[in-house]
Amino acid sequence: MATQQSRSAARLMMAPAVILLLGWMLVPLTMTLWFSFRKYLPLRGGDLGWAGFDNYTRFIGSSSFWPSVQATLVIVGGVLIITVVLGIILALLLDQPMWGQGIVRILVIAPFFVMPTVSALVWKNMFMDPVNGLFAYVWKFFGAAPVEWLSQASMQSIIMIVSWQWLPFATLILLTAVQSLDSEQLEAAEMDGASFLSRFWYLILPHLARAITIVVLIQTIFLLSIFAEIFVTTGGAFGTKTLSYLIFQRVLESQNVGLGSAGGVYAIILANIVAIFLMRIVGKNLDA
Amino acid sequence: MARAVTNNRKALNTAIAWSIGLLIFFPILWTILTSFKTEAQAISNPPVFLFFDWTLENYAVVQERSNYMRFLWNSVFIAGGSTVLGLIIAVPAAWSMAFVPSKRTKDILLWMLSTKMLPAVGVLYPIYLLFIKLGLLDTRIGLTIVLMLINLPIIVWMLYTYFKEIPGEILEAARMDGASLSKEIIYVLTPMAIPGIASTLLLNFILAWNEAFWTLNLTAAKAAPLTAFIASYSSPEGLFYAKLSAASTMAIAPILIMGWFSQKQLVRGLTFGAVK
Amino acid sequence: MGSIKLSKVSKSFGDVEVIPPLDLEINDGEFVVFVGPSGCGKSTLLRLIAGLEDLTSGAIEIDGTDATNATPAKRGLAMVFQSYALYPHMSVRKNINFPLKMAGMDQAEADKRINAAAKVLNLTDYLDRRPGQLSGGQRQRVAIGRAIVREPSAFLFDEPLSNLDAALRVNMRLEICDLHKTLTTTMIYVTHDQVEAMTMADKIVVLHDGYIEQVGSPLELYERPVNKFVAGFIGSPKMNFVSGASAQKRNADSIGIRPEHLDVSAESGEWSGTVGVSEHLGSDTFLHVKLDDGSMINVRASGDLKVEYGEKIFLNPQEDRVHKFDAQGLSI
Secondary structure: OOOHHHHHHHHHHHHHHHHHHHHHHHHHHHHHHHHHOEEEEOOOOEEEEEOOOHHHHHHHHOOOHHHHHHHHHHHHHHHHHHHHHHHHHHHHHHHOOOOOHHHHHHHHHHHHHOOHHHHHHHHHHHHOOOOOOHHHHHHHHOOOOOOOHHHHOHHHHHHHHHHHHHHHHHHHHHHHHHHOOOHHHHHHHHHOOOOHHHHHHHHHHHHHHHHHHHHHHHHHHHHHOOOHHHHHHOOOOOOOOOHHHHHHHHHHHOOOHHHHHHHHHHHHHHHHHHHHHHHHHHHHHHHO | OOOOOOHHHHHHHHHHHHHHHHHHHHHHHHHHHHOOOOHHHHOOOOOOOOOOOOOOHHHHHHHHHHOHHHHHHHHHHHHHHHHHHHHHHHHHHHHHHHHOOOOOHHHHHHHHHHHHOOOHHHHHHHHHHHHHHOOOOOOHHHHHHHHHHHHHHHHHHHHHHHHHOOOHHHHHHHHHOOOOHHHHHHHHHHHHHHHHHHHHHHHHHHHHHHOOOHHHHOOOOOOOOHHHHHHHHHOOOOOOHHHHHHHHHHHHHHHHHHHHHHHHHHHHHHOOOOOO | OOOEEEEEEEEEEOOEEEEEEEEEEEOOOOEEEEEOOOOOOHHHHHHHHHOOOOOOEEEEEEOOEEOOOOOHHHHOEEEEOOOOOOOOOOOHHHHHHHHHHHOOOOHHHHHHHHHHHHHHOOOHHHOOOOHHHOOHHHHHHHHHHHHHOOOOOEEEEEOOOOOOOHHHHHHHHHHHHHHHHHHOOEEEEEEOOHHHHHHHOOEEEEEEOOEEEEEEOHHHHHHOOOEHHHHHHOOOOOOEEEEOHHHHHOOOOEEEEOHHHEEEEOOOOOEEEEEEEEEEOOOEEEEEEEEOOOOEEEEEEEOOOOOOOOOEEEEEEOHHHOEEEOOOOEEO
């Protein structure tokens, strides 16, 4: 639907965005790849030459690698399960007729707008602090000993904080999907005598399948690289060192850039595996 | 799904939904309330909910002691700058892809999206090194550019989905009416796309404002925005809950308000148009 | 002046040739209708003339000067789109003013033209409204207004009436014809509706799969279609096609007879069959007759004919109105 003239204008106007993103992707990526094959210790001698695949094997071989993979999986998996399950329930609930629906909606999505450092600090101090936190008070009120959340139940705590941040996202997207469900279909099912459970199982859930997939994929990509929440709360201690955080420590804290870069390459590959699935869905949607 | 229901049922829904809504909102509410308490009341046992001596003292202290205004200004500069810069680059690109699609348009869009999925930590050191070499470390300009780049795919995508909804025939009508390309964009496209551009602007401002990886790793004292300022409270001394709350409230309040305005666009922006 | 000449114009999208090379001449002041089933390339052809698409090959001349590579703005043509394509953020006045503003016309002169156009199109009371506040017919008038103020050398209409309801469509059809008579400007009108083509056109161009099947006045096409496609496409209800013995008797591969050219008889005739559904319109009655060999034939009989469902009747074609076709579907 266009002429030659508008096509060349279009190419010209697209150029800045494409060139910038291409640079943003290729330059650091090439550097990371390069460093990952070097023995590179900026504070202890700088670039000490080729390392081959040494960094890659050492990164995997280090004692903190597998625990970090486990921590990553537990956090991502835990948050995904909590946000998707609660998100579906909340979406169905918010779709019901009620008074003040708009306000409830606002209350529910508010956590998404809180900057990660604020939510991490507020939870850490005002709720999870074993002495002055609100939880400690509640526990004492019921005669239980206060829990040292971020050391004794560090994973659960982080999962809880992150879930609180991401629940609004899941809810909002699932609510949008629920609202696009054809109400005549549901009414027909009701006329056919389907109970709420069977309506949920046979109509609502299949309808939500796409939205759930999208929530899972997008959240996975963001959750794989959560940083501030761990940086502010445990600093990677008490078994909460995720893969991203491990790489961050290797690169900036211990300044072993070669090793960290090899880790970075692993992280990029991991994220890309998830990304491919997401792109497929988004791409299909583009054709429609 | 809105159907006729009894008032009883509606009342039950309302009660359940409000309880859950308030529960989810509670941490924010509690933070806001605590910001008006004295430090002693903030940790009093049992906790006081509403009946305390409301004070603005914390806000005054935070502003005085920590040069709050500078962090605020950095946040505004970085979030605003990256969003505006992103829009300037993205509007023509999204225009092209929406109205002059080619066989490669889809691939380009998906590729742009894929850059968004690059884990930041994977390229942390190269960026860090480049920033040192270019003298951009701990500068607002440097951070503005980085945030613009990480949000550019989202901006392009959002604008693209909005532009797609403008019928191509209207732009062709403008062409038939004798409008040149620039006049077509200025007089016809932009006014029609204003709502879409506004919500893109809003959402990206929010994302940039809350970004907490690059802002923490690429700034120190000079260019640190509010995310970094708040993080500095993670190893505090003495009584500080009320002040932490005051600082937090100031950091999130403008965004909460913006967020509430942009909630409808949020879904579209964050799912790249896959859920509408 | 508004003569348009297409020579060897073709258009391909990628490997798909939507319009094979074709020639067409449109004379100044003519009302030309491009008609054909959807996907026949009629809109593409219009857009090629408008300059909204590039030619793959060939040349377009407007008023004797080559316009093949001219931008739409430079061609001096005005277009009315199917969706009206009004600017939703501008008032009616501003919509109509837009092409004048783009042309850099003096505002006093522009206002004069806008007011004159508004008067002709009954839009005077709506000039300050936004398109969103107007009905479909009013929007259509605004789109036309926007086209006429420019005083273009030709108007292009791309299925302008397809979004209107039936009654309004007939009205607008008359208004556009009326406009053509007063302005005497060349008009090119695209439609898939052969009734619109028949009622409005001076010259009809029948398109099929990108090819021009036939060019001619409405009556020429009705009376002397060059092939089966045109014969079947023009006329309502559609022409009946019969092959077999009746065709062989007339030395043809198949014959065509319009429903209005069949005489109904109770006693005898060339074909016999039973009456199926009959539609009584008052003035006419449309009979759906199932012939003895199982084929269906439509008959247009006078409104006072009384027949029952299942009744046996005989049909006689009016011999001078029979169209004969050869094995390739061409008229003999």
